[in-house]
Amino acid sequence: MGKDKKLVEAITSMAVDFPQWYTDVVKKAELIDYSSVRGCMIIKPYGYGIWELLQKQLDQRFKDTGHENVYMPMFIPESLLQKEKDHVEGFAPEVAWVTHGGDEKLNERLCVRPTSETLFCEHYANDIESYRDLPKLYNQWCSVVRWEKTTRPFLRSLEFLWQEGHTAHASEEEAQEETLRMLNVYADFCEEVLAIPMIKGQKTESEKFAGAKATYTIESLMHDGKALQSGTSHNFGDGFAKAFGIQFTDKDNKLKYVHQTSWGVSTRLLGAIIMVHGDDNGLVLPPAIAPTQVAIIPIAQHKEGVLDKANEIKALLSQNIRVKLDDSDKSSGWKFSEQEMKGIPVRVELGPKDIEKNQGVIVRRDNREKIFVSLDDIETKVQEVLEAVQKGLLEKAKAHKDENTFVATNMEEFEKIITTTPGFIKAMWCGDEACEETIKEKTKATARCIPFEQEKISDTCICCGKPADQMVYFARAY
Amino acid sequence: MGKDKKLVEAITSMAVDFPQWYTDVVKKAELIDYSSVRGCMIIKPYGYGIWELLQKQLDQRFKDTGHENVYMPMFIPESLLQKEKDHVEGFAPEVAWVTHGGDEKLNERLCVRPTSETLFCEHYANDIESYRDLPKLYNQWCSVVRWEKTTRPFLRSLEFLWQEGHTAHASEEEAQEETLRMLNVYADFCEEVLAIPMIKGQKTESEKFAGAKATYTIESLMHDGKALQSGTSHNFGDGFAKAFGIQFTDKDNKLKYVHQTSWGVSTRLLGAIIMVHGDDNGLVLPPAIAPTQVAIIPIAQHKEGVLDKANEIKALLSQNIRVKLDDSDKSSGWKFSEQEMKGIPVRVELGPKDIEKNQGVIVRRDNREKIFVSLDDIETKVQEVLEAVQKGLLEKAKAHKDENTFVATNMEEFEKIITTTPGFIKAMWCGDEACEETIKEKTKATARCIPFEQEKISDTCICCGKPADQMVYFARAY
Ligand SMILES: [Zn+2]
Ligand SMILES: [Zn+2]
Numbered sequence: 001m002g003k004d005k006k007l008v009e010a011i012t013s014m015a016v017d018f019p020q021w022y023t024d025v026v027k028k029a030e031l032i033d034y035s036s037v038r039g040c041m042i043i044k045p046y047g048y049g050i051w052e053l054l055q056k057q058l059d060q061r062f063k064d065t066g067h068e069n070v071y072m073p074m075f076i077p078e079s080l081l082q083k084e085k086d087h088v089e090g091f092a093p094e095v096a097w098v099t100h101g102g103d104e105k106l107n108e109r110l111c112v113r114p115t116s117e118t119l120f121c122e123h124y125a126n127d128i129e130s131y132r133d134l135p136k137l138y139n140q141w142c143s144v145v146r147w148e149k150t151t152r153p154f155l156r157s158l159e160f161l162w163q164e165g166h167t168a169h170a171s172e173e174e175a176q177e178e179t180l181r182m183l184n185v186y187a188d189f190c191e192e193v194l195a196i197p198m199i200k201g202q203k204t205e206s207e208k209f210a211g212a213k214a215t216y217t218i219e220s221l222m223h224d225g226k227a228l229q230s231g232t233s234h235n236f237g238d239g240f241a242k243a244f245g246i247q248f249t250d251k252d253n254k255l256k257y258v259h260q261t262s263w264g265v266s267t268r269l270l271g272a273i274i275m276v277h278g279d280d281n282g283l284v285l286p287p288a289i290a291p292t293q294v295a296i297i298p299i300a301q302h303k304e305g306v307l308d309k310a311n312e313i314k315a316l317l318s319q320n321i322r323v324k325l326d327d328s329d330k331s332s333g334w335k336f337s338e339q340e341m342k343g344i345p346v347r348v349e350l351g352p353k354d355i356e357k358n359q360g361v362i363v364r365r366d367n368r369e370k371i372f373v374s375l376d377d378i379e380t381k382v383q384e385v386l387e388a389v390q391k392g393l394l395e396k397a398k399a400h401k402d403e404n405t406f407v408a409t410n411m412e413e414f415e416k417i418i419t420t421t422p423g424f425i426k427a428m429w430c431g432d433e434a435c436e437e438t439i440k441e442k443t444k445a446t447a448r449c450i451p452f453e454q455e456k457i458s459d460t461c462i463c464c465g466k467p468a469d470q471m472v473y474f475a476r477a478y
Numbered sequence: 479m480g481k482d483k484k485l486v487e488a489i490t491s492m493a494v495d496f497p498q499w500y501t502d503v504v505k506k507a508e509l510i511d512y513s514s515v516r517g518c519m520i521i522k523p524y525g526y527g528i529w530e531l532l533q534k535q536l537d538q539r540f541k542d543t544g545h546e547n548v549y550m551p552m553f554i555p556e557s558l559l560q561k562e563k564d565h566v567e568g569f570a571p572e573v574a575w576v577t578h579g580g581d582e583k584l585n586e587r588l589c590v591r592p593t594s595e596t597l598f599c600e601h602y603a604n605d606i607e608s609y610r611d612l613p614k615l616y617n618q619w620c621s622v623v624r625w626e627k628t629t630r631p632f633l634r635s636l637e638f639l640w641q642e643g644h645t646a647h648a649s650e651e652e653a654q655e656e657t658l659r660m661l662n663v664y665a666d667f668c669e670e671v672l673a674i675p676m677i678k679g680q681k682t683e684s685e686k687f688a689g690a691k692a693t694y695t696i697e698s699l700m701h702d703g704k705a706l707q708s709g710t711s712h713n714f715g716d717g718f719a720k721a722f723g724i725q726f727t728d729k730d731n732k733l734k735y736v737h738q739t740s741w742g743v744s745t746r747l748l749g750a751i752i753m754v755h756g757d758d759n760g761l762v763l764p765p766a767i768a769p770t771q772v773a774i775i776p777i778a779q780h781k782e783g784v785l786d787k788a789n790e791i792k793a794l795l796s797q798n799i800r801v802k803l804d805d806s807d808k809s810s811g812w813k814f815s816e817q818e819m820k821g822i823p824v825r826v827e828l829g830p831k832d833i834e835k836n837q838g839v840i841v842r843r844d845n846r847e848k849i850f851v852s853l854d855d856i857e858t859k860v861q862e863v864l865e866a867v868q869k870g871l872l873e874k875a876k877a878h879k880d881e882n883t884f885v886a887t888n889m890e891e892f893e894k895i896i897t898t899t900p901g902f903i904k905a906m907w908c909g910d911e912a913c914e915e916t917i918k919e920k921t922k923a924t925a926r927c928i929p930f931e932q933e934k935i936s937d938t939c940i941c942c943g944k945p946a947d948q949m950v951y952f953a954r955a956y
Contacts, residue, residue: 045616048546049546094580123513126511138523
């Protein structure tokens with residue numbers, strides 16, 4: 001029973017030590033395990049099950065917007081990585097280098113892809129000839145490697161799973177449309193499926209992707225008031241096209257450079273799910289990505305008829321719901337704790353007395369509400385409750401974000417907010433990188449984005465006092 | 479129109495140059511492209527679409543047999559790879575070594591996984607404590623790297639996509655059951671989905687997996703009479719468990735070693751599909767894994783009503799079938815060629831005269847049969863034809879395998895068959911590795927497997943003439 005004990009033991013409370021709470025949840029909900037490779041995680045069945053559900057639904061949205069999946073090599077020759085100057089400067093310091101194949105030393109080092117712009121560009125240069133070949137709307141699901149110094153499961157790891165979209169277009173306008181289309185696909189997906197509200201906006205020059213003309217981002221707010229960059233979409237203009245010679249013959253018979261985009265989200269989103277919805281009892285999963293949506297837990301299961309009825313209800317619910325029946329010999333209390341730790345959105349308790357009354361008890365994971373329901377209506381009611389949980393989680397996350405979004409008009413206010421009530425701070429900025437840098441040094445808060453939805457907080461830059469017409473979301477971030 | 483011409487140009491005939499035919503199909507059906515990384519392929523949307531359909535259906539069979547997906551790191555520390563002696567000897571000569579992370583030289587080299595036994599073993603050693611934790615039935619979809627000298631798309635490449643199942647069991651019997659269960663899952667899948675019949679059997683000692691107690695295989699016969707090892711399933715006994723210390727407390731309270739299996743199939747199966755079903759007009763896909771099952775090709779599409787009707791039929795068929803309407807401005811002849819090159823199982827031709835008669839023409843890709851059908855019945859009829867194609871391809875492949883499976887009772891016969899009518903050769907073998915080696919040197923044919931379905935061809939070994947009671951399938955192989 002050594003293992004049983006480990007699970008029901010209380011985890012660290014969020015209020016006491018948020019990072020430790022996070023680590024506890026990640027381990028005790030059996031999302032990941034550590035391996036002997038520094039900074040690389042083992043994604044266990046439960047964690048991978050969430051990723052599969054996320055992947056399936058996001059992939060459908062990519063296909064619905066006309067994208068096709070491909071697979072590129074995992075290696076990039078050093079010379080290829082170096083073709084775009086800003087790009088190599090951004091990534092070379094953090095790539096893993098393959099120098100030997102078997103006993104043979106390679107003539108040219110290969111890096112393990114940190115991202116695949118260069119490979120897609122090389123392919124597009126070969127594959128695109130005329131305007132008829134455009135647009136190219138490719139996406140790839142794969143793992144990438146970035147040699148990070150410090151790592152945390154899902155949030156920052158040496159290797160992580162992601163998707164990277166890479167598209168090529170005939171015009172600047174089309175590329176910009178695609179960049180924003182995919183940012184919106186991400187934001188809608190996060191809101192509708194992950195129940196996480198996002199701030200959409202543009203990154204400042206200093207925060208944009210290595211080689212991009214413009215980077216757009218979705219930013220979410222974690223329970224501890226820190227922000228998480230949750231997905232990015234880049235407009236490359238024709239910079240990569242010029243570096244790689246990706247040209248096409250247009251309808252007017254002229255040779256032109258393509259305009260490109262790329263966009264990606266990763267297993268980082270699992271970190272967001274944990275830190276937005278979780279509580280002191282563990283994980284809380286939105287039903288849309290819960291590997292198990294309903295746990296049926298029989299009470300006094302040794303009594304005649306209990307397990308039979310539980311199996312009957314399971315069969316009924318299984319038609320449209322991902323449901324598990326826990327008929328193990330553990331105690332009910334232990335089963336409740338496990339269901340809560342794993343964030344299963346709904347549990348159905350079924351005991352001999354309930355069965356006598358032809359009823360079951362539905363318990364919501366998010367707010368612990370108990371609902372007594374006739375077994376005749378249980379399927380409909382469970383469906384309703386699942387929808388209510390999905391909606392409730394989003395509303396709660398929205399409220400948390402709104403309550404923790406503040407306004408600052410001078411540095412004193414800014415510093416007070418960031419130290420006492422961390423969250424998003426909306427403030428005006430003159431556009432000068434020096435001010436951005438000063439704010440970062442003083443407060444450890446970074447410019448998360450210049451949001452699409454602008455407000456006029458004041459007339460002057462919060463840092464230097466000069467005229468300012470851009471409102472920026474600042475926050476300390478993961 | 480440069481690209482159009484490339485496609486309709488006839489490909490090399492199978493009879494003239496089979497390897498060149500293969501390369502032509504792979505390129506012109508737009509399955510892959512080459513990259514600047516030696517031996518690594520770019521899997522293009524059409525090739526990847528086939529892989530996705532294969533993966534989805536195979537994954538469902540894994541889940542139906544109780545398996546769960548996980549993700550392990552892509553790197554293996556050198557010391558971990560070395561823990562099982564036979565295993566490291568088998569793989570070390572063909573792994574890619576990462577020696578640097580960014581500018582920093584690593585203390586210990588990491589290899590890019592050629593297969594993940596060692597990582598699963600390390601995890602199981604940490605994770606398994608009692609009989610309650612067993613069995614562990616894990617699977618992983620990922621890419622692996624093997625530093626091959628010569629490579630061919632899908633058949634042998636430096637990097638390829640695959641799945642690897644890794645399981646741990648309380649007893650020897652259970653592990654053996656699992657090993658054979660998964661071999662059967664593979665064989666059934668290949669027959670029912672890929673329409674490829676398989677010979678099931680055990681590998682000889684010299685052909686078994688590095689570190690395995692026994693390796694089982696499914697072997698198929700390509701159009702040119704060469705065999706393709708299409709999937710393997712290994713019983714490891716407790717060899718890895720002892721090397722990695724994977725022990726559990728059994729019900730009798732004694733500490734015991736687990737028994738393990740592993741099993742895998744890869745993008746190699748796409749090579750099998752091409753070489754089993756393809757013909758001189760290109761690819762031929764079984765409907766079950768065809769990204770497009772039906773191509774609607776309008777004839778004289780500029781004539782009034784043709785495209786409207788084509789779109790109407792498309793909408794009707796799209797409910798249950800993967801269908802594309804080619805309304806591009808290419809000629810009908812070009813469209814036919816493309817549909818054939820890409821192996822789309824069925825095309826529906828719709829011209830003004832057909833529409834007048836309320837009819838369409840269904841053309842089967844596999845045997846070019848033309849079927850005139852009333853548009854009122856077209857959905858039912860297309861479904862029927864798709865089923866007939868799926869069935870027809872399997873029958874044809876079975877017939878080809880049977881017609882090209884021969885019996886040899888002495889080396890003279892054996893050598894004659896292998897040089898004049900290549901295929902499977904059934905022959906008796908004494909079990910001595912020296913005979914296996916002699917046959918290989920003389921004929922380039924290898925022991926593909928000792929089939930489960932044994933026959934008594936003769937009393938003596940085909941090579942040495944000593945008493946023999948095992949029948950072996952020999953063939954030249956990819
Ligand atoms: Zn300023
Ligand atoms: Zn012999």
